[in-house]
Amino acid sequence: MPTYIVLLGPPGVGKGTQARILSEETGLAHVSSGDLFRENLKNQTELGNLAKSFMDKGELVPDDVTISMIKDRVSRPDCKAGAILDGFPRTPAQADALDVMLKDFSGIVNAVPYITAAENILVERASGRWTCRAQGHIYHEKFNPPKQAGVCDLDGSEVYQREDDKVETVTKRIRVYIEQTMPLVDYYRKAGKLIEIDGTQAVEDVTKALLRALKNSNA
Ligand code: ADP
Ligand code: ADP
Numbered sequence: 001m002p003t004y005i006v007l008l009g010p011p012g013v014g015k016g017t018q019a020r021i022l023s024e025e026t027g028l029a030h031v032s033s034g035d036l037f038r039e040n041l042k043n044q045t046e047l048g049n050l051a052k053s054f055m056d057k058g059e060l061v062p063d064d065v066t067i068s069m070i071k072d073r074v075s076r077p078d079c080k081a082g083a084i085l086d087g088f089p090r091t092p093a094q095a096d097a098l099d100v101m102l103k104d105f106s107g108i109v110n111a112v113p114y115i116t117a118a119e120n121i122l123v124e125r126a127s128g129r130w131t132c133r134a135q136g137h138i139y140h141e142k143f144n145p146p147k148q149a150g151v152c153d154l155d156g157s158e159v160y161q162r163e164d165d166k167v168e169t170v171t172k173r174i175r176v177y178i179e180q181t182m183p184l185v186d187y188y189r190k191a192g193k194l195i196e197i198d199g200t201q202a203v204e205d206v207t208k209a210l211l212r213a214l215k216n217s218n219a
Pocket of ligand 2: 126
């Protein structure tokens with residue numbers, strides 16, 4: 001049976017950073033809804049153009065297009081063994097749709113690590129984030145700067161500040177998260193799948209806590 005892990009947590013808490021590491025450690029595909037939208041933006045696809053206005057405002061892209069984008073992604077061969085879902089689901093309707101689509105692969109959501117940190121830490125992390133143009137590798141101006149300023153260590157492409165990582169938009173995204181995504185915490189807690197992880201620790205320690213928690217949950 002394939003394994004699906006949903007990484008839950010507010011904007012800036014470290015989901016993308018951890019998802020990349022966990023993907024290497026477990027061999028499961030990393031599926032990031034934000035990365036998929038940004039790829040579509042870069043390629044100026046119809047989906048990208050539609051998503052742009054919502055992303056720029058820090059609002060969620062409508063459920064129907066988001067769900068069909070993820071369905072397409074998890075159907076690809078590299079997700080055969082399962083996936084680490086980063087940034088999806090973000091609404092109760094998306095969570096329901098995920099349960100339905102995973103049935104097609106005889107899978108379920110196996111575990112939901114929920115990474116948390118106080119709002120001031122989220123704003124500090126997200127507003128100092130630098131993202132690599134080519135593949136979305138993640139840096140931080142203070143906590144994890146690239147070796148050469150402005151250049152990705154891993155692929156040499158430019159690193160840039162996301163338009164939606166300006167402080168005002170980050171604050172808006174945190175509000176949207178509280179209103180629309182927080183209900184999922186209860187949903188997965190009631191299902192016995194939620195594992196709380198302290199996101200204020202150093203990157204390596206968050207990874208250790210995640211790996212320990214996943215081992216204990218048999219995911
Ligand atoms: P998310 O995907 O949850 O929005 P990211 O993984 O992109 O979060 O991380 C947000 C920012 O915080 C990035 O700049 C990243 O380098 C930094 N970061 C991630 N985890 C930590 C950590 N444990 N300590 C300090 N900075 C971190
Ligand atoms: P972060 O890493 O800070 O949590 P993301 O990269 O996941 O941010 O998301 C950036 C933007 O992409 C969101 O503000 C939203 O507009 C859009 N987005 C990403 N995932 C979803 C989703 N599951 N549902 C709706 N919109 C989404």
